[in-house]
Amino acid sequence: MKQKKGLIIGLIVVLVLLGIGLFAPDNLKNTIASFIAQDLRIALPLALAAAGLVYCERSGILNLGAEGMMLTGALFTWIGTALFNGNPWLGILVGMFSSLLIALLFAFLVITLRSNQTVIGVAINILALGLTSTIYRVVQSMDMTILGFPNISDILAKIPGLGNILTNMSDIGPELALVNIPRIGSYLNIIFAQNIMVYIGIIIIIFLNFVLFRTDLGLKVRAVGEYPKACDTMGINVYKIRYGSVLFSGLLTGLAGGLLVLDIKTFVENVTAGKGFIAVAAVIFGKYTPIGALGASLVFGGAQAVQYLIQAIGLKAPSDLMNMIPYVITIIALAGFIGKTHVPAASTKPYVKE
Amino acid sequence: MKKKLSTGDVLIKVLTPIVAVGVALILGMILIALLGKDVGVAMGDFFQGALGSPIRIGDTLSKVAPLTFTALAFAIALRCGLVNIGAEGQFYLGGIAAGLVAIYAPGLGIPVIGGAVVLLLAIIAGFISGGLWGLIAGWLKVSFGANVVITTVMLNYIASFLNKYLIGYNGPFYDGSGNPQSEAFKVSFERGFLINGSDMTITIVLGILALVFYYVFFFKMKKGYEMRVVGFNSTAAEYAGIKVKSNALLAMFMAGGFGGLAGVSELLSAQSRILPDFSSNYGFDGIAVALLGQLHPLGIGLSAVLFAVLKSGGLAMGNKGTISPYIVSAIQAFVIILVVASVFVQDEYTRRKLIRQAKTAKGE
Structure with a gap:
């Protein structure tokens, strides 16, 4: 029933977008297409972080340190990319490893030492801000060449045999063969010509949704967040599942931070600017499911992409006021949807094994 | 009935x-060394900057008032079970309001008796x-159950952008100088309180009164x-x-108010x-500050x-270029983590004591 509702909403969105592609005048079409493309680009890192946090929250741990983990992942992705001559793949692995270490500290404090999750989460953020900014000032002068991830069309063009069919060569590089479709070709090309991580990210999120609701492991994660005591009696190691979930959320928030840096191709102090908290909000707004979190992230990403839309339309609005929009939308989403979702029963409650 | 603390308990608490x-x-210090900096030089800059001369000491003490106020902003809310991370935003709002009063109120014909009335208005x-x-944030919590940590963090960013807008090139309070800033305050707290030539003002007394x-x-x-x-x-x-909601609202108002006072005392x-x-x-x-205290x-x-x-000291190190002043944030985080984690040690201590007592009772 629930899934059907999501499917129907998704279908309506797709139909509306197709309708715009078919019938809207060219300049409006392109504006909307680039808005959607921006939205996807901004939303994906958020959604990946949120998908990791879904596991964390489902296991009964409120990870408010996500912001700090993301920030750490961002800095070390930047450093790692530089160390590996601009290779984004190796760079982002370095970033994910660094945020894993921060997540390990968080997990030890809140699971083993049973410390207050909220306060420790806040402390982790302050720690990460302090560490990353201090380290950044030291390595600032390093020679950095950041290339970012390749575009999907570049990758498709390289597939032997199929490359010529899937893409066309244009004067600025390969384009998706979608361009050839009459009327909506260029519209679709703007939307789908994303960097490869957007596609990988969406696949990861769908996979995580499957694992959480259709596998034994997912069931364990969810059960531990509801009735840890019963799980313990059944022979499930509550600590192990919770450690695993927190560490996993650390990996994915680090990945998200890394994607952020590879996207803007530079690091600045506090580059995440609250995105970790917005990801936590996306978990709640997305009703504690990875796919729901993706939907929520698209809403928050849209709130940020609105700035580009307004610029494209030619409206003049003070940028400082525009910058507020994502934060305001996050608050509205939180206020509007909490209480209508089921929060895991053991959320924020430390488990004491007797 | 008052719980009696044993000497062991008091010792642990202190x-x-x-x-x-x-x-x-x-x-x-380990962090500074790991980053390849000279710890000795860094420490020297640190103490020279923070406590090197009477004026330096005064400048350092001038930071006590805003720190006390933001600590109270956190502590008051936490006493009521709310984790208020929003002191930063409340600081901005308080600062903006007080700053505007200090800029525009003297022009409105309010009697300037040594600026005292204006300052009082600014504080209020x-x-x-x-x-x-x-x-x-309090209202969002009691009406919708929205997590206070998240809403206050969002409100921090909103407050910061609001401030940038108000004094920015398109903002209503821009002074037209070419830099994003407001006009200068016409009235402010008198510096050199207690220590001549330092930044110290009477706000430190206000901080003590607040405590x-x-x-x-x-x-x-x-x-x-x-x-x-x-x-x-x-x-x-x-x-x-007990009315839970109205208490939570009052706590957030008071907490925010003290956060605002921090902005007033720093800015003016x-x-x-x-x-x-x-x-x-x-x-x-x-x-x-609140958790350590x-x-x-x-x-x-x-x-x-x-x-x-x-x-x-951290700012002094930053100015000398030895290390980023953000190192202080890292040290703060260590303090918070250690203080919060120590609860576990205290619990274990109590638990072991109880077990020991039970065992001796059994042995008799």
Whole structure:
């Protein structure tokens, strides 16, 4: 029933977008297409972080340190990319490893030492801000060449045999063969010509949704967040599942931070600017499911992409006021949807094994 | 019935923060060494900058008031069970309101009796606007159940952008100078209080008064007691007929108000006009100050002094280029983590003591 509702909403969105592609005048079409493309680009890192946090929250741990983990992942992705001559793949692995270490500290404090999750989460953020900014000032002068991830069309063009069919060569590089479709070709090309991580990210999120609701492991994660005591009696190691979930959320928030840096191709102090908290909000707004979190992230990403839309339309609005929009939308989403979702029963409650 | 503390308990309570600070400082030094900097030079810059001369000491002490106020912003809310990370935003709102009063009120024909009336107005305006900013998060919590940490963080960013807008090139309070800033304050607190030539102002007295108020309110007044009960166990409070929601709202208003006062005291003491990003992280410093002080008024006062030294010394290191002043944030985080984690040690200590007692009782 629930899934059907999501499917129907998704279908309506797709139909509306197709309708715009078919019938809207060219300049409006392109504006909307680039808005959607921006939205996807901004939303994906958020959604990946949120998908990791879904596991964390489902296991009964409120990870408010996500912001700090993301920030750490961002800095070390930047450093790692530089160390590996601009290779984004190796760079982002370095970033994910660094945020894993921060997540390990968080997990030890809140699971083993049973410390207050909220306060420790806040402390982790302050720690990460302090560490990353201090380290950044030291390595600032390093020679950095950041290339970012390749575009999907570049990758498709390289597939032997199929490359010529899937893409066309244009004067600025390969384009998706979608361009050839009459009327909506260029519209679709703007939307789908994303960097490869957007596609990988969406696949990861769908996979995580499957694992959480259709596998034994997912069931364990969810059960531990509801009735840890019963799980313990059944022979499930509550600590192990919770450690695993927190560490996993650390990996994915680090990945998200890394994607952020590879996207803007530079690091600045506090580059995440609250995105970790917005990801936590996306978990709640997305009703504690990875796919729901993706939907929520698209809403928050849209709130940020609105700035580009307004610029494209030619409206003049003070940028400082525009910058507020994502934060305001996050608050509205939180206020509007909490209480209508089921929060895991053991959320924020430390488990004491007797 | 008053719980009697054994000497062991008292010792642990007093030792915890001292050990925490010691360990945090050592971790900070290790970090400096790991980054390939000379720890000796860094420490030298640190102490020279924070305590090197009477004027330096005065400058350091001028940071005590804003730190005390932001610590109270965190502590008051936490006493009521709410984690207010929004002191930074409340600082901005309080600062903006007070700054505007200090710029525009003297021109409105309000009698300037040595600026005292204007300053009093600025303080009130700062408290109220900071309080209302805090109240937003409180209202979102009691009406919709929205997590206070997330909403206050969002409100921090919104406040910072609001400030940038107000004094920015398109903003209503831009002074037209070519830099994003407001006009200069016509009235501000007189510097050189107690120590001539330093940045110290009378706000440090206001900070001490606020601590006294905090003590009286929470430990001598019915309303404060109610608030603590709500913070301790809101279900039990509800059964006892205590209005949980109105207490939470009041707590967030007061907390925000004190956050606002932090902005007032910093802006009208150490700065001469409203600038973008005028807070320099005071809101987050307050969290560490409050937790290190174990939410106790005397503890908060002492740790505010300690953190003023840390902040001053950290800034001095930053100015000399030895290391980023953000190192102070890392040390703060270590302090918070150590203090919070020490609860586990205390619990274990009590548990072992009980087991030991039970065993001796059995043996007899």
